[in-house]
Amino acid sequence: MAGLRWGIMGAGGIARRFARSLGHVEGASLVALSGRSAVRLDSFAAEFPVDARRRYVSAEDGGERAHQMLVDDPDVDAVYLSLPHGMHERWACRLLRAGKAVLCEKPAVLSAEEAGRVVSAARESGSLFVEAMKPRFMPVRARVRELLASGELGEIRGIEVVHRLDYGDLEGGYLLDPVQGGTLYDLGCYGVAWAEDLLGGAIQVDDVRTRWMVASDGSAVDIADEADLRIGGVPVHFDFAGDAGEYRVECRVTCERGEVSIPMLHRPTGFTVHRFDGPDSSRTAGERIEAPLAVDDFYDEISHTCELIRRGESESPIMPLSSTVRTARIIDAVRAAWHEPRERVGGGGVAMAARMGSGCARVGETAHRVGSDELLAVFAEGDGYISHVLVEDVELAYECANAATFEHAVFRDCLFEQVDLRECTFRDVVLENCRFIGCVMDKAWLNRVDLRDCSAPGLSLLQARIAWVCAVSTDLSYANLSETSIDHFSLDGCRLREAALQRAKLKNVRWDACDLTRIDVFGTPLAGIDVSDCTFSAPVLSSDYRELRGLVVGADQALDLVQLLGVRLAEG
Numbered sequence: 001m002a003g004l005r006w007g008i009m010g011a012g013g014i015a016r017r018f019a020r021s022l023g024h025v026e027g028a029s030l031v032a033l034s035g036r037s038a039v040r041l042d043s044f045a046a047e048f049p050v051d052a053r054r055r056y057v058s059a060e061d062g063g064e065r066a067h068q069m070l071v072d073d074p075d076v077d078a079v080y081l082s083l084p085h086g087m088h089e090r091w092a093c094r095l096l097r098a099g100k101a102v103l104c105e106k107p108a109v110l111s112a113e114e115a116g117r118v119v120s121a122a123r124e125s126g127s128l129f130v131e132a133m134k135p136r137f138m139p140v141r142a143r144v145r146e147l148l149a150s151g152e153l154g155e156i157r158g159i160e161v162v163h164r165l166d167y168g169d170l171e172g173g174y175l176l177d178p179v180q181g182g183t184l185y186d187l188g189c190y191g192v193a194w195a196e197d198l199l200g201g202a203i204q205v206d207d208v209r210t211r212w213m214v215a216s217d218g219s220a221v222d223i224a225d226e227a228d229l230r231i232g233g234v235p236v237h238f239d240f241a242g243d244a245g246e247y248r249v250e251c252r253v254t255c256e257r258g259e260v261s262i263p264m265l266h267r268p269t270g271f272t273v274h275r276f277d278g279p280d281s282s283r284t285a286g287e288r289i290e291a292p293l294a295v296d297d298f299y300d301e302i303s304h305t306c307e308l309i310r311r312g313e314s315e316s317p318i319m320p321l322s323s324t325v326r327t328a329r330i331i332d333a334v335r336a337a338w339h340e341p342r343e344r345v346g347g348g349g350v351a352m353a354a355r356m357g358s359g360c361a362r363v364g365e366t367a368h369r370v371g372s373d374e375l376l377a378v379f380a381e382g383d384g385y386i387s388h389v390l391v392e393d394v395e396l397a398y399e400c401a402n403a404a405t406f407e408h409a410v411f412r413d414c415l416f417e418q419v420d421l422r423e424c425t426f427r428d429v430v431l432e433n434c435r436f437i438g439c440v441m442d443k444a445w446l447n448r449v450d451l452r453d454c455s456a457p458g459l460s461l462l463q464a465r466i467a468w469v470c471a472v473s474t475d476l477s478y479a480n481l482s483e484t485s486i487d488h489f490s491l492d493g494c495r496l497r498e499a500a501l502q503r504a505k506l507k508n509v510r511w512d513a514c515d516l517t518r519i520d521v522f523g524t525p526l527a528g529i530d531v532s533d534c535t536f537s538a539p540v541l542s543s544d545y546r547e548l549r550g551l552v553v554g555a556d557q558a559l560d561l562v563q564l565l566g567v568r569l570a571e572g
Helices: 013-022 038-047 064-072 085-097 112-125 139-149 183-198 299-311 321-336 349-356 372-381 555-564
Strands: 004-009 028-035 055-057 078-081 101-105 129-132 156-166 203-214 220-231 234-241 243-255 258-263 270-277 287-290 368-370 385-392 395-397 405-412 415-417 425-432 435-437 445-452 465-472 485-492 505-512
Touching: 004 013, 004 064, 004 299, 013 028, 013 038, 013 078, 013 299, 028 038, 028 064, 038 055, 055 064, 064 085, 078 085, 078 299, 085 101, 085 112, 101 299, 112 129, 112 321, 129 299, 129 321, 139 183, 139 243, 139 258, 139 270, 156 183, 183 220, 183 234, 183 243, 183 321, 203 321, 220 243, 220 321, 243 425, 243 445, 372 385, 372 395
Parallel strands: 004 028, 004 078, 028 055, 078 101, 101 129, 156 234, 368 385, 385 405, 395 415, 405 425, 415 435, 425 445, 445 465, 465 485, 485 505
Antiparallel strands: 156 243, 203 220, 220 234, 243 258, 258 270, 270 287
16 A cells, blocks of 8 residues: 555544644545535645545535545545544444544544444454544553553552543533533543553442533533542542633552652653652652653554554554443443432523522532631642531631632631632632622632622622622622623622623623612623613713623613613604
8 A cells, every 4th residue: 555545524623633643644645524514624625735526515414425425435545533422433333344444533432332333343344443542652651551561660559530621611512412422521531541551350430429511402411520430449530520720630540669640641741650668658759751742642643543554454452442342331330320410400501590599509518617717727728728618607807818729618607808819719619698898809710609698799800710600689789890701600689789890701691680780891792691670770881882782671771771872762
């Protein structure tokens, strides 16, 4: 075979990264594309030239006919399958039976059952199938396995995988698809694949804790999964979150005589080894071992697949079919242990949840009660962390929280006076009947927070991030929410008199029966927001009143706004 001719099925963002890396692989070229959008394929081909005759497009059927034309193209040797997860199994099987080698984006399948059908198609046809689990092909993986196989650190005693990030806005994305979406499939598969690679034996799930978000059909899909399980008797802990106010990605392998830490486990370029010395098993200073990428995080998997094709191999020794099956089985086991969401929120989103009384916070059981002394001790640490607590009848004045994180916490009947809460994180927090006097929360991160019957006049939330926050009967008059980023903010019966929301970014906002008198929304678009049952008078606007475009108002409010614009109604 002189040169390997590649096609791409599904020309999305990740396909561009593949094509860019393919250009570095000697003897391989991109010759065909398939998709549902001619505009997207033309744009793709402008960067990575592909003959117009091999840009297969069919918008009317969502790309079905186009993808089949790629399957049937006799001048394509291999296909990078980058369609959404739920389409992988069907098209992988068609490609394999047509004699095409397939490099399939992760996760290759949605279940072990689907994996079995792909494996059958690969073995019956003799065609090559490789799941594009990138870390498997990178130099770090080989170096880690070599170290563990040497016996220098002894047997593996446990694995911990943390993959926490903030997806941001998910509206309209595949992650909200109830069939193929969710965090476990999307980013959790990387950590699962590491555990599968390093451990053999039976899979036993001990405990799973899941946070849910509203799926595209109004049901629920996972946004975070924490699981404790055993593989071959070895404890494994997974912590996957797409709604975290932090970025932390690490795989930690603990052995009898040392520990291996692999940061950026989805595209690692090195790892750190700590050895346990002495009878007290104290850790030595870490030894950093570099294992840089040859080109980028796609190159190794592409070049490996190309080499297998040239040799006529039907299976990868690095990512064999059995690994695809076992990875799917582990994910199946975690999903089988899911507890049903506490409630399924319908199309009303946050507003419905607020009316149901459930709010946005997902607190669960609080583990213990803490007082002011315990809080001050956490504040003193700097970047302190406190979780699963009840804070009740506490008064704090003139204190600084030093960017502390509060998670799964309930604050009830508390007074905070002149407390500096800048850059703090509040995640799954309920604030009930609390008073804030002269407090500062600038650049804070509020994620799934409920405010119930709170008083916070003049609260400063300048440049804060607010997501999935519900407020009921709460006074935010004179508050400063300027330059805030707000996504899913439900307010019911709240006061925002003369509050400042200058140059804020508002999305998925619902305000019911709120007092918005003289609210300052200079430079903040209000399109799509319904204030018809709110008190909305004398807002502060720019000179051209552009903020009002698309705002939903009642008839009386419309008359007031007409007068604001200087329009006079004819008498009689």
